[in-house]
Amino acid sequence: MATVIDELTIPDGRIITDAQEVQKFSGDKYTEAIEAVNQPLAVVEAQSTADVQAAVRFANAHRIPVTARAAATSIVNGSAAEKDGLIIDLNQLNKILEINIPNQYAVVQAGVINSDLDNEARKQGYFFSPDPGSKPISSVGGNIATNAGGMSSLKYGTTKQSVIGLKVVLADGTVVETGGKTFKNNAPYDLTDLFVGSEGTLGIIVEATVKLLPVPFGNPVTGLATFANMKQLSVGVQNISGSGLYPSMMEALNKTSIEALDRLEHSDLGQGGAESLLIFQLDVAPAGALDALKKILKSSGALRVNVTDDPDYAKKIIKIRQDYYQAEAAYGRLIVEDVAVPLSKLPDLAEFVENLKFSSNVTAFLGGHAGDGNFHPNFAVSKELDQTPDDVNDAINQIFKYVQSIGGTISAEHGIGDLKEKWVLPQLGQNLVALQKKVKLTFDPNNVLNPDRKL
Ligand SMILES: Cc1cc2nc3c(=O)[nH]c(=O)nc-3n(C[C@H](O)[C@H](O)[C@H](O)COP(=O)(O)OP(=O)(O)OC[C@H]3O[C@@H](n4cnc5c(N)ncnc54)[C@H](O)[C@@H]3O)c2cc1C
Numbered sequence: 001m002a003t004v005i006d007e008l009t010i011p012d013g014r015i016i017t018d019a020q021e022v023q024k025f026s027g028d029k030y031t032e033a034i035e036a037v038n039q040p041l042a043v044v045e046a047q048s049t050a051d052v053q054a055a056v057r058f059a060n061a062h063r064i065p066v067t068a069r070a071a072a073t074s075i076v077n078g079s080a081a082e083k084d085g086l087i088i089d090l091n092q093l094n095k096i097l098e099i100n101i102p103n104q105y106a107v108v109q110a111g112v113i114n115s116d117l118d119n120e121a122r123k124q125g126y127f128f129s130p131d132p133g134s135k136p137i138s139s140v141g142g143n144i145a146t147n148a149g150g151m152s153s154l155k156y157g158t159t160k161q162s163v164i165g166l167k168v169v170l171a172d173g174t175v176v177e178t179g180g181k182t183f184k185n186n187a188p189y190d191l192t193d194l195f196v197g198s199e200g201t202l203g204i205i206v207e208a209t210v211k212l213l214p215v216p217f218g219n220p221v222t223g224l225a226t227f228a229n230m231k232q233l234s235v236g237v238q239n240i241s242g243s244g245l246y247p248s249m250m251e252a253l254n255k256t257s258i259e260a261l262d263r264l265e266h267s268d269l270g271q272g273g274a275e276s277l278l279i280f281q282l283d284v285a286p287a288g289a290l291d292a293l294k295k296i297l298k299s300s301g302a303l304r305v306n307v308t309d310d311p312d313y314a315k316k317i318i319k320i321r322q323d324y325y326q327a328e329a330a331y332g333r334l335i336v337e338d339v340a341v342p343l344s345k346l347p348d349l350a351e352f353v354e355n356l357k358f359s360s361n362v363t364a365f366l367g368g369h370a371g372d373g374n375f376h377p378n379f380a381v382s383k384e385l386d387q388t389p390d391d392v393n394d395a396i397n398q399i400f401k402y403v404q405s406i407g408g409t410i411s412a413e414h415g416i417g418d419l420k421e422k423w424v425l426p427q428l429g430q431n432l433v434a435l436q437k438k439v440k441l442t443f444d445p446n447n448v449l450n451p452d453r454k455l
Pocket residue numbers: 030067068069070071072073074075078079090110131132133134137138139140141142143144145146147148149150151199200201203204205206413414415417450
């Protein structure tokens with residue numbers, strides 16, 4: 001049967017309407033908490049900015065919801081199809097257009113994989129700092145659209161700190177270029193920052209100019225420390241934070257996470273009653289840093305402290321953190337949450353989460369970017385269950401409520417998508433939401449860009 005989508009034409013790319021092929025673009029690849037899967041009307045595999053413009057212009061005219069989709073590693077149902085919507089697949093826009101070392105920036109198309117850019121920059125002694133756990137599989141455009149964070153956000157900030165200019169296709173198909181090639185830019189208003197983190201609701205990013213940083217000098221200092229509990233670990237985090245050593249990573253894991261890692265790696269991280277683990281790194285280490293860290297951690301009550309500037313030993317320590325998700329996923333289907341609280345509230349959040357009770361087919365974990373106050377309460381649900389059990393949904397609701405009550409946020413780095421949308425109003429309040437809705441409608445008067453997500 002002919003549908004309106006048959007009238008869509010694009011200059012360079014491919015339009016997919018075959019039901020079986022289109023179906024592959026229905027859901028995100030990693031959202032485990034997905035509730036409903038929508039079959040898109042069609043998928044535009046964009047090869048050029050002109051393709052994106054033509055597709056968006058058409059969708060806007062026909063009031064068809066449009067979802068930008070890059071690597072689809074969203075875990076908040078952000079790049080899944082909307083009902084009767086059009087997917088614009090940006091994976092073919094994958095060219096690094098310029099690496100400009102004298103001016104320390106790169107210009108990339110939106111679909112370039114983060115680590116591809118990083119690897120190219122490193123060949124010239126520079127690096128791209130955003131480092132989400134999905135670095136090898138997620139796109140620079142997706143990182144920008146979600147303002148992705150990672151372990152080194154502690155020192156280098158979230159993706160927003162790396163973006164100096166954007167080329168964006170607006171809802172009516174117009175192209176705008178924001179920012180420029182300078183690190184400072186006060187020409188009004190700062191729309192670059194507004195697009196960063198907007199999750200495909202204000203425009204579709206087709207190109208980005210991003211900062212590159214020189215690779216740090218010398219060997220990093222890396223270490224791990226165990227503590228009796230999260231409260232004691234937080235003392236260590238506070239003391240390192242205030243030391244002036246500027247760590248580039250401070251990652252914490254709780255008791256169940258340590259048990260999962262010990263099970264996976266046959267290690268003994270939980271030895272001596274350790275119920276929390278801190279993994280840290282200084283990517284630039286001043287003379288005396290190694291001993292200073294040892295001292296700080298001992299005086300903060302650490303049970304065990306290993307600090308090294310040996311690159312091979314450092315790799316082993318970092319691998320522990322990298323294996324964390326795999327260790328948890330061994331317990332079942334993993335539902336990953338993402339919240340942040342003011343630094344001093346970390347122990348309160350840990351205690352709150354650890355006091356929640358679950359049935360035997362659920363294991364709850366807590367870990368994440370302690371230096372940023374950003375924790376991921378994760379839940380492994382037995383694979384025999386085809387639905388998320390009520391105790392997990394209840395726990396997530398309780399955690400969000402609690403986090404908001406202590407001045408935190410229900411999304412630190414993964415975004416809102418459509419899984420967390422109902423928590424936006426209680427966090428922002430009526431007046432701010434009303435203003436944000438006006439911003440959305442200024443950019444997208446017909447509400448076609450990822451409608452009903454984010455706000
Ligand atoms: C194993 C794993 C580890 C992860 N670790 C982290 C982590 O440490 N930190 C973190 O922050 N996140 C993490 N994530 C979440 C996810 O990888 C990030 O949100 C990432 O930035 C999404 O990039 P993507 O290319 O996959 O975008 P997609 O998932 O395709 O899209 C994400 C959102 O951005 C929109 N979008 C994508 N591209 C564009 C564009 N060009 N223009 C406008 N809108 C666009 C989509 O519509 C959607 O709303 C992880 C995910 C996985 C699976």
